[in-house]
Amino acid sequence: MTGLGAEQLRTHAAEHLLRARDRSVTLTDAVDDDDLVRQHSPLMSPLVWDLAHVGNQEELWLVRDVGRREPVRADIDELYDAFKHARSTRPTLPLLGPAEARGYVREVRDKVLDVLDTASFDGNRLTRHAFAFGMVAQHEQQHDETMLATHQLRVGAPVLQAPEPPAPRAPLAAREVLVPAGEFTMGTSTEPWALDNERPAHPSYTDAFVIDAGCVTYGEYLRFVEAGGYDQARWWSAAGWRHVREAGLTGPKYLTRDGDRWLRTRFGSVEPVREDEPVTHVCFYEAEAYAAWAGKRLPTETEWEKAARFDPATGRSRRYPWGDDDPGTEHANLGQRHLRAAPAGAYPAGASPLGVQQLIGDVWEWTASDFLPYPGFQVFPYAEYSQVFFGPDYKVLRGGSFGTDQVACRGTFRNWDYPIRRQIFAGFRCARDARPDEVA
Numbered sequence: 001m002t003g004l005g006a007e008q009l010r011t012h013a014a015e016h017l018l019r020a021r022d023r024s025v026t027l028t029d030a031v032d033d034d035d036l037v038r039q040h041s042p043l044m045s046p047l048v049w050d051l052a053h054v055g056n057q058e059e060l061w062l063v064r065d066v067g068r069r070e071p072v073r074a075d076i077d078e079l080y081d082a083f084k085h086a087r088s089t090r091p092t093l094p095l096l097g098p099a100e101a102r103g104y105v106r107e108v109r110d111k112v113l114d115v116l117d118t119a120s121f122d123g124n125r126l127t128r129h130a131f132a133f134g135m136v137a138q139h140e141q142q143h144d145e146t147m148l149a150t151h152q153l154r155v156g157a158p159v160l161q162a163p164e165p166p167a168p169r170a171p172l173a174a175r176e177v178l179v180p181a182g183e184f185t186m187g188t189s190t191e192p193w194a195l196d197n198e199r200p201a202h203p204s205y206t207d208a209f210v211i212d213a214g215c216v217t218y219g220e221y222l223r224f225v226e227a228g229g230y231d232q233a234r235w236w237s238a239a240g241w242r243h244v245r246e247a248g249l250t251g252p253k254y255l256t257r258d259g260d261r262w263l264r265t266r267f268g269s270v271e272p273v274r275e276d277e278p279v280t281h282v283c284f285y286e287a288e289a290y291a292a293w294a295g296k297r298l299p300t301e302t303e304w305e306k307a308a309r310f311d312p313a314t315g316r317s318r319r320y321p322w323g324d325d326d327p328g329t330e331h332a333n334l335g336q337r338h339l340r341a342a343p344a345g346a347y348p349a350g351a352s353p354l355g356v357q358q359l360i361g362d363v364w365e366w367t368a369s370d371f372l373p374y375p376g377f378q379v380f381p382y383a384e385y386s387q388v389f390f391g392p393d394y395k396v397l398r399g400g401s402f403g404t405d406q407v408a409c410r411g412t413f414r415n416w417d418y419p420i421r422r423q424i425f426a427g428f429r430c431a432r433d434a435r436p437d438e439v440a
């Protein structure tokens with residue numbers, strides 16, 4: 001993208017904005033108006049809030065800030081400010097109704113495409129490389145993933161359809177991969193649409209470590225459950241044990257026991273659990289406990305990124321595990337093309353140079369790390385994007401899920417959430433320190 005001329009940038013930005021909107025429309029047209037305004041869980045907004053919020057952010061950044069145009073609806077800014085109203089209280093607000101919200105986002109988008117038509121991309125940092133347009137497309141796609149999670153929480157007949165993800169092409173060559181000790185470049189200073197928390201590029205060191213070539217599967221995870229893992233304090237951190245007792249957790253969210261088998265509710269369908277599918281909807285504490293039971297640990301964020309991006313042959317860090325090309329359908333399970341994670345081995349073309357698979361797509365992967373700024377971090381374009389979240393309350397997740405669009409997923413992309421969250425499309429892989437005989 002760095003080499004694109006103004007006209008190509010215009011086309012590129014428009015494509016991403018249009019793809020995001022297609023998805024928002026699919027997710028909101030799939031249900032009736034009652035469902036759109038209903039709160040399906042106190043963890044989530046009504047879908048109609050997400051829709052108008054996406055339009056409001058687009059208006060703030062692109063119509064008013066970049067376009068210097070008159071506000072479309074300055075009167076609703078406060079209603080759709082995510083920092084002013086917790087998700088649980090949003091249904092009580094005087095929100096735009098479904099027809100009004102749809103009309104609003106269309107009106108904003110028309111103005112934005114007009115702004116884009118004449119925008120110059122060589123001005124300030126907000127417009128260079130069409131950053132603000134990319135940020136808005138990412139924001140909408142992030143809400144599309146949140147809306148997909150709301151669909152998963154929704155009770156009722158299935159309304160979303162998608163083809164099954166690909167079957168494994170070949171068994172994994174190895175279950176674990178050794179990553180050598182040394183420095184690599186973490187983060188980015190050059191990716192045009194990277195967000196502030198991914199910046200700047202900086203050297204980062206790890207000791208030699210071993211990381212799983214694939215994510216932990218339902219079959220593997222349920223062995224921990226069936227071995228009584230949820231009843232044994234020794235596998236859990238103090239905070240994790242307190243949480244698992246208080247919340248009464250007995251296994252991954254959306255799973256129920258049916259005699260000697262496990263059933264899973266997925267977007268309104270009930271089906272037997274697939275043993276080879278990456279476990280999904282586990283919280284950080286559950287991931288951490290499983291890893292302890294398996295004699296391993298979660299990778300740190302630095303280890304995850306090194307496994308994903310470091311190319312030992314050249315010493316440089318790639319944009320993605322497979323190289324510098326944007327994700328294709330052969331590389332990763334992204335973009336809501338499939339409504340579940342794919343089994344290990346389904347995307348060999350997406351492997352990292354060291355042979356770690358499916359780091360991008362399928363499920364967000366919990367890491368052991370708190371969400372912290374990189375050395376040299378600078379707020380851009382506003383403190384509420386990342387800075388207010390830095391600290392020990394949030395754990396970092398990496399790699400994106402089947403619900404994440406490629407515009408909101410890079411080898412450097414960082415997501416964060418509370419360690420108790422399970423409604424997100426999150427799983428994990430394990431790591432461990434390398435043994436002396438492995439590095440000799």
Ligand SMILES: [Fe+2]
Pocket residue numbers: 053057082139143
């Ligand atoms: Fe938002």
